[in-house]
Amino acid sequence: xxxxxxxxxxxxxxxxxxxxxxxxxxxxxxxxxxxxxxxxxxxxxxxxxxxxxxxxxxxxxxxxxxxxxxxxxxxxxxxxxxxxxxxxxxxxxxxxxxxxxxxxxxxxxxxxxxxxxxxxxxxxxxxxxxxxxxxxxxxxxxxxxxxxxxxxxxxxxxxxxxxxxxxxxxxxxxxxxxxxxxxxxxxxxxxxxxxxxxxxxxxxxxxxxxxxxxxxxxxxxxxxxxxxxxxxxxxxxxxxxxxxxxxxxxxxxxxxxxxxxxxxxxxxxxxxxxxxxxxxxxxxxxxxxxxxxxxxxxxxxxxxxxxxxxxxxxxxxxxxxxxxxxxxxxxxxxxxxxxxxxxxxxxxxxxxxxxxxxxxxxxxxxxxxxxxxxxxxxxxxxxxxxxxxxxxxxxxxxxxxxxxxxxxx
Numbered sequence: 001x002x003x004x005x006x007x008x009x010x011x012x013x014x015x016x017x018x019x020x021x022x023x024x025x026x027x028x029x030x031x032x033x034x035x036x037x038x039x040x041x042x043x044x045x046x047x048x049x050x051x052x053x054x055x056x057x058x059x060x061x062x063x064x065x066x067x068x069x070x071x072x073x074x075x076x077x078x079x080x081x082x083x084x085x086x087x088x089x090x091x092x093x094x095x096x097x098x099x100x101x102x103x104x105x106x107x108x109x110x111x112x113x114x115x116x117x118x119x120x121x122x123x124x125x126x127x128x129x130x131x132x133x134x135x136x137x138x139x140x141x142x143x144x145x146x147x148x149x150x151x152x153x154x155x156x157x158x159x160x161x162x163x164x165x166x167x168x169x170x171x172x173x174x175x176x177x178x179x180x181x182x183x184x185x186x187x188x189x190x191x192x193x194x195x196x197x198x199x200x201x202x203x204x205x206x207x208x209x210x211x212x213x214x215x216x217x218x219x220x221x222x223x224x225x226x227x228x229x230x231x232x233x234x235x236x237x238x239x240x241x242x243x244x245x246x247x248x249x250x251x252x253x254x255x256x257x258x259x260x261x262x263x264x265x266x267x268x269x270x271x272x273x274x275x276x277x278x279x280x281x282x283x284x285x286x287x288x289x290x291x292x293x294x295x296x297x298x299x300x301x302x303x304x305x306x307x308x309x310x311x312x313x314x315x316x317x318x319x320x321x322x323x324x325x326x327x328x329x330x331x332x333x334x335x336x337x338x339x340x341x342x343x344x345x346x347x348x349x350x351x352x353x354x355x356x357x358x359x360x361x362x363x364x365x366x367x368x369x370x371x372x373x374x375x376x377x378x379x380x381x382x383x384x385x386x387x388x389x390x391x392x393x394x395x396x397x398x399x400x401x402x403x404x405x406x407x408x409x
Contacts, residue, residue, distance in 0.1 A: 001048065002048065002090065003088065003089055003090035003113060004046075004048045004049045004050055004073075004074075004089060004090060005045065005046075005049045005050070005089070005090050005091050005092070005093050006049070006050045006051075006052060006081060006089055006091070006092045006093065006108065007041035007042075007044060007045050007049060007050065007051045007052070007073070007093050007094075008041070008051075008052045008092065008093070008094040008095065008101070008105070009034060009037060009038045009039075009040055009041050009051075009052075009053075009094075009095050010034060010094050010095045010096060010098070010101055011033070011034065011037075011095050011096070012026040012030050012033075012034060013094070013095060013096030013097060013098045013101065013132075013331055014096065014098075014132050014185050014186055014191075014331075015030070015185075015186070015190075016098035016099065016100040016101065017098045017099070017129055017132045017185055018132075018183070018184070018185035018186070018214065018215060019100075020099060020129075021099065021100065022099050022100055022102070022103035023100065023103070024098070024099070024100040025100075029398075032398055032399065033398075033399045035054065035055070036391065036397040036398060036399035036400070037355075037391055037399050037400075037401055038051075038052065038053040038054065038055075038391075039051055039053050039057055039075055039391050039392070040337070040390060040391060040401055041093070041095070041332075042065065042070065042072060042073055042075075043070070043337050043340045043341060043390070044093065044332070044337070044340055045071070045073035046071050046073065047071040047072065047073060048073070048074075049073040049074070050073060050074050050075075050076055050081060051073050051074070051075050051076075052076065052077070052078050052081065053075050053076070053077070054077055054078075056075050056076070056077075057075055057391075057392040058392060061389075061392040062075075064388070067376075068344055068376070068383055068388060069344045069381070069382065069383070070344060078105075078108070081108055081111075082107045082108060082111075084111050085111070086110065086111055087111065087112075087113065088111055089108070089111045089112045089113065089116075090112065090113050090115070090116060091112055091113065091115075091116040091119070092105055092108060092109060092112060092116070093305070094331075094332075095331055095332045096330070096331030096332065097121055097124065097128070097331075098124070099124045102123065102124045109122065115238070119238060119304050120301075120302050120303060120304055121303065121304050121305065125302070127298075127302060128302055128303070129185070130298055130302075131298065131299060131302065131303050131328075131330035132185045132330060133184050133185060134160070134182055134183075134184050134185070134219045134327055135162060135184060135217070135219070136298065136328065137325055137326070137327045137328045138159070138160055138161075138162070138219060140293055140294075140297055140299075140325050140328060141159055141324065141325040142156070142159070143293055143296075143297075144289055144290065144293050144324055144325060145159070145324075147293075148289050150285070150322075152282060152319070152320070152321050152322055153321065153322055153323075153324060154224075154314075154321055154322065154323045154324075158221075158222055158224070158316075159221060159323070160180075160182070160219040160220060160221030161219070161220060161221070162217050162218070162219060163181075163217065163218050163219070163220045164212065164216075164217050164218075165212070166200055166204075166205055166208050166209070168220070169181060169195070169200065169208065169218070169220055170199065170200055172220050173195060173197075173198055173199070173200075174198070176222040176223070177196075177198065178194070178195060178196045178222065178223035179194075179195045179220050179221065179222060179223060180192060180193075180194055180195075180220070180221050180222075180223050180256070181193045181194075181195060181208065181218050181219070181220045182218060182219045182220075182221075182327075183211045183215055183218060184211075184215045184216070184217055184218070184219065185215060190257065191211070192255070192256045192257075193207055193208075194223060194254075194255060194256060195223075196223070224312060224314035224316070224323065225314050225315040225316065226312055226313075226314050226315075227271070227313045227314055227315055227320055228249060228270065228271070228279070228312070228313035229249065229250050229251065229252055229310070229312060230247050230248065230249050230250070230283070230310075230311050230312070230313065231247065231248050231250060231308045231309065231310045231311065231329075231333065231335040232244070232247050232286070232287050232290050232308070232309040232311060233245040233246055233247065233248060233306070233307070233308055233333075233335055233336045233339060234290075234291060234294060234306070234307040234308075234309070235305065235306050235307070236294075236299065236300055236303050236304050236305060236306075236307060237304070238304060240300045240301065240304075241295075241300075242291050242294045242295050242300055244287055244288075244291050245336065245339060246339055247283055247287065247335075248261050248262070248265075248308075248334075248335030248336070248338055248339060249261070249262045249265040249270070250262070250334065250335060258334060258355070259354065259355070260334075260352050260353055260354035260355065261334050261335055261337075261338035261352070261353045261354075262338075262350065262351075262352055262353075263338060263341065263342055263345060263349070263350055263351040263352055263353060263403060263405060264342055264345065264347060264349060264350045264351070265350065266350060267279055267280055269350075275320055278320065279313055279320060282313070282320075282322050286311065286322055286324045289324065290309050290324060290325065294307065294309075299328065299330060303330055305330070305331070305332070306331065306332050306333070306336050307328060307329065307330055308328075308329040308331075308333040308335050308336060309324075309325055309327075309328050309329075310325075310326045310327050310328075310329065311323055311324050311325060311326060312326055334353065334355075337353070338353045341353060341403060344382060344383055345382055345383045345384070345403075345405055346378075346379045346380065346382040346383065346384040347382075348379070348384065349379075349383070349384045349385065349405050349406065350405070351403055351404050351405030351406060352403065352404055352405075353390075353401070353402075353403045354401070354402060354403075354404070355399065355400070355401050356399060356400035356401065356402065357398060357399055357400075358398060359398065360395060360396055360397065360398055361395045361396075361397075362398075363389075363393050363397050363398070363399070363400030364393040364394055364395055364397065366393075366400070367387070367389045367393040367400065367402065368393070370387040370402070370404065371386075371387050371389075373387070374386045374387040374404060374406065375387075376388060377406075383405060384405070384406070385405055385406030386404075386405060386406060387402060387403075387404050388402060388403050388405075389401070389402045390402055390403065
C-alpha cells in the first residue's frame with residue numbers, strides 16, 4: 001500500500017513568506033479562517049491520506065462526503081501525526097509553503113519518504129521567496145508579451161511596473177486616472193488598493209508607506225475594464241515538467257477580493273455567443289503560451305506542486321483582449337480545488353463554489369436553510385443539484401465553504 005500524504009490548510013502562506021520569520025503568526029481573524037476551513041483539503045486527499053485539523057468533524061458530516069463520492073481521508077491533529085514512526089509518510093502537501101510552515105512541521109517532515117526529502121520543497125531556501133513575488137510574475141508576463149505579440153494580448157505599456165514611492169504612484173494616476181496598486185507578496189485580493197480618484201488620500205498614503213517599509217516596493221498597473229476573471233491551472237511534477245490541468249473562472253468583489261469559482265462554466269452563458277467563441281480560442285492559445293513560459297522559468301526549477309496563473313479578459317477600444325498573467329500563485333488555490341470538486345459533479349450541471357463569512361453560527365444557520373431548500377440529487381452516480389457544505393457547520397465557525405449546484409447548462 002502506498003504511504004499516505006498529509007494535507008495542511010494554510011492560505012496565509014504568502015503573508016508568512018512576506019514576513020519571513022519562522023515564528024510568524026497571522027492576524028487573529030485569519031487564524032480563525034484557517035481553523036474554520038482546515039478540513040477543506042479533503043477534496044485533494046485519498047482515503048488513506050491525512051488532513052490536519054484541530055477540531056475533528058463529526059461522523060455525520062464525513063458520511064455525507066462519502067455519499068457524494070469523496071474518498072474521505074482521516075482527519076487528525078498534528079500531535080497525533082508527530083507520533084508516527086519514521087518513514088511512515090510519503091509527502092506533506094500544504095496549501096502553500098513558507099518559512100513558518102517548515103518550522104511548524106519540522107517534526108513531521110522527518111517522517112516522510114526519501115523522495116519527498118529530495119524534492120525542492122522539502123527545505124525553505126531564500127530564493128523561494130521569488131516564487132511569491134509579483135515582480136517575478138511581471139517578468140513572466142514581460143517574456144510572454146515579447147515572444148508572442150498577439151494583437152489581442154495586452155499592450156506592454158498597459159501592464160504593471162515596480163514603484164518605490166507615493167510620488168511615483170501619483171504620477172501614474174495622472175497618466176491613467178485609475179490604478180491597481182499591489183503589495184509584492186499577498187494573496188486572494190488582499191494587499192491590494194484600487195485607486196479611482198486623481199490624488200492619494202491619507203489612508204492610501206499610510207497603506208503605501210506601510211507596504212514600502214516592509215516589502216520595499218509596490219506594483220502599480222492601470223485599472224482595466226474587466227469582462228472575465230480566469231485562472232490557468234498547472235502542476236509542476238517531480239521532474240520539473242509542467243502539466244496543464246485546465247482553467248477556472250472566478251468572481252471577485254469590487255475591491256478584487258476572491259468570492260467564488262464557477263462549476264463547469266459555460267462561456268456562452270457568460271458572454272455573447274460570438275465573443276464566447278473568440279475568448280475560447282484565446283484561452284486555448286494562452287494556456288499553451290503560459291505553459292511554455294513556465295517551463296523556462298524559476299517556477300519549474302525550484303518548486304513542485306500546483307500553480308495558478310491568474311489572468312483577465314478585458315474590454316479595450318470595443319474589443320476583448322487578454323491580460324495573460326496578472327499574478328502567479330505557487331500554491332494550491334480555489335480554482336484547482338473547484339476543478340477537483342467537478343470530478344464529483346455531473347458534467348451537465350453547473351453551479352458555484354463559494355466561501356462564507358459571518359458572525360459565529362451564521363454559517364450553521366445558512367447551511368441548514370440551504371440544505372432544506374436545495375436537497376442533494378444525483379444522476380449517474382454524480383451530484384447534479386443541491387447544496388453541500390464543504391466544512392462542517394457549527395455554532396463557533398465564522399467561515400464556511402460550500403457548493404451550490406443545479407443550473408442546467
